[in-house]
Amino acid sequence: MNNTVxxxxxxxxxxxxxxxxxxxxxxxxxLLLQNKQLPAAICFYTDGVKLVxxxxxxxxxxxxxxxxxxxLIVCSTCLNYFGLQDKVRVGxxxxxxxxxxxxxRAEKVITL
Numbered sequence: 844m845n846n847t848v849x850x851x852x853x854x855x856x857x858x859x860x861x862x863x864x865x866x867x868x869x870x871x872x873x874l875l876l877q878n879k880q881l882p883a884a885i886c887f888y889t890d891g892v893k894l895v896x897x898x899x900x901x902x903x904x905x906x907x908x909x910x911x912x913x914x915l916i917v918c919s920t921c922l923n924y925f926g927l928q929d930k931v932r933v934g935x936x937x938x939x940x941x942x943x944x945x946x947x948r949a950e951k952v953i954t955l
Contacts, residue, residue, distance in 0.1 A: 847882040848949040850942075851891035856955050865900050871955070872904035881913050882953075884945045887934065888918035896922075896930040905933045916941050 855864025856871055875881065885908070887895055894901055895917050909915050915934030922928045922936065935941075946952050 845880050845883065846948065846950040847880075848945045848952050849882050849885045850946075850952060850954040851885060851887045851894060852889045852954065854890040854893040868894070868955070869901050869904065872901055872908070876904060876907055881908070881911065883949065884914040884916055886916045886918075886942045886945055888921050888939075888942060892917055892921045892925065892927060895932060895934045896927050897932050898930075899932070902932055909933055914945070916945060918942060 851868075853864060855861060856867040857864055859867070885905075893899065895905060895915065899905075905915060917931060917934040917936050919928075919936050919938055922931065928936075
């Protein structure tokens with residue numbers, strides 16, 4: 844595991860059609876799981892929080908990442924905004940201070 848943090852701010856990857864965005868993000872996670880250099884954390888905020896909630900097509904991959912000690916940090920303010928507080932199925936619900944701390948400790952930050 845390296846000291847990289849990935850920021851996920853969309854419900855999927857990129858600014859494409861939702862189906863394509865979710866397909867791309869699922870493939871990204873699959874490849875990440877195959878990689879020997881996993882990130883220290885993945886932070887979910889704005890629309891990205893939808894990916895850790897009930898009904899997300901990438902929950903299985905996210906659970907696998909969490910099981911191998913990749914921290915999944917989910918923005919509580921964003922969950923509250925979307926009314927998703929009770930729908931979280933993976934990750935640790937935290938505040939923006941937790942996301943900021945992860946970014947500041949990282950050697951590299953990647954935004955998807």
